[in-house]
Amino acid sequence: MNAANSPVLEIRNVFRVHGQGERAVQALADANMKIHAGEFVAIMGPSGSGKSTLLHLAGGLDTPTEGQVLVEGTDLASLSIAQRAVIRRQSVGYVFQDFNLLPALTAAENVAFPLELDGWSRKRVRQAALVSLEETGVAQLADRRPEDMSGGQAQRVAIACALVGPRRLLLADGPTGALDSTNGTAILRLLREKADNGAAVLMVTHEARFAAWTDRTLFLRDGRIIDQSGPSDASVPRSSSAGRPRRSCAGPSIEPVGTSSGMRREDMKSNGQCCPWQSVACGTIVVHESPPP
Numbered sequence: 001m002n003a004a005n006s007p008v009l010e011i012r013n014v015f016r017v018h019g020q021g022e023r024a025v026q027a028l029a030d031a032n033m034k035i036h037a038g039e040f041v042a043i044m045g046p047s048g049s050g051k052s053t054l055l056h057l058a059g060g061l062d063t064p065t066e067g068q069v070l071v072e073g074t075d076l077a078s079l080s081i082a083q084r085a086v087i088r089r090q091s092v093g094y095v096f097q098d099f100n101l102l103p104a105l106t107a108a109e110n111v112a113f114p115l116e117l118d119g120w121s122r123k124r125v126r127q128a129a130l131v132s133l134e135e136t137g138v139a140q141l142a143d144r145r146p147e148d149m150s151g152g153q154a155q156r157v158a159i160a161c162a163l164v165g166p167r168r169l170l171l172a173d174g175p176t177g178a179l180d181s182t183n184g185t186a187i188l189r190l191l192r193e194k195a196d197n198g199a200a201v202l203m204v205t206h207e208a209r210f211a212a213w214t215d216r217t218l219f220l221r222d223g224r225i226i227d228q229s230g231p232s233d234a235s236v237p238r239s240s241s242a243g244r245p246r247r248s249c250a251g252p253s254i255e256p257v258g259t260s261s262g263m264r265r266e267d268m269k270s271n272g273q274c275c276p277w278q279s280v281a282c283g284t285i286v287v288h289e290s291p292p293p
């Protein structure tokens with residue numbers, strides 16, 4: 001299906017128009033980009049320039065009006081809804097702007113959820129969840145529910161959700177938004193490490209100091225990719241640049257169709273088999289067999 005050197009993510013001649021008629025908004029226009037394994041790419045641009053739309057398309061949460069989105073060589077449009085949900089759950093980690101943690105579950109259960117849907121054993125799931133929470137510095141919150149967390153803590157749990165398991169494409173929409181400088185830097189370091197270990201990472205950020213951790217930055221304006229900046233110190237080998245910024249500087253919300261709030265854990269698991277209805281939860285997609293309430 002995909003050659004070893006093919007991009008993990010390719011956006012090919014993509015247009016996305018939201019709404020119709022007089023209310024139509026061209027959120028993306030002729031966007032083209034590729035990210036390979038091991039690359040960390042930032043997206044910057046003014047509010048409304050199409051950053052989240054691009055990320056939603058990359059994660060298969062939205063479909064282009066025109067053009068193709070390929071994940072590991074597979075055109076997402078060629079897949080059924082259920083097949084797309086599997087790709088998103090197994091290959092794509094998504095950090096949402098508003099976290100999307102399931103309120104009825106503890107932090108560890110939130111992180112474990114996609115792995116449980118994939119049939120991992122309870123013990124393996126718990127171990128993987130704890131590793132991921134440890135990586136984001138919130139292992140002590142494993143048994144706490146989102147309502148008992150601060151915004152910054154919830155954000156780090158949401159990042160743990162996106163990073164758990166062997167995801168090869170990480171999409172992060174403002175992953176440092178609710179974090180102070182120290183924790184924000186720790187998350188950037190972690191994303192950098194994930195890229196250095198082979199993941200493809202695409203991150204929306206408003207801050208050039210965070211983009212400096214990436215390999216290149218895409219600049220969006222009015223839905224168009226208007227520029228790209230590469231590394232200013234490309235000669236620095238990966239191993240010696242780990243743990244610090246790589247560069248000195250960098251030159252729709254699609255609502256879930258349903259919400260899982262209030263659903264019981266077992267309901268959510270049994271609803272995870274297939275279906276046209278889906279909601280976004282904790283870096284993965286929860287699918288409902290019937291329309292959510």
Ligand SMILES: Nc1ncnc2c1ncn2[C@@H]1O[C@H](COP(=O)(O)OP(=O)(O)OP(=O)(O)O)[C@@H](O)[C@H]1O
Nearest residue numbers: 018019025027046047048049050051052053252253
């Ligand atoms: N579901 C939607 N329905 C209608 N218009 C939308 C929808 N989602 C996004 N848009 C519009 O598309 C354009 C791009 O939005 P998008 O959220 O991708 O921008 P952004 O760069 O992520 O903005 P921000 O930095 O404020 O999050 C904006 O004009 C926005 O109002």
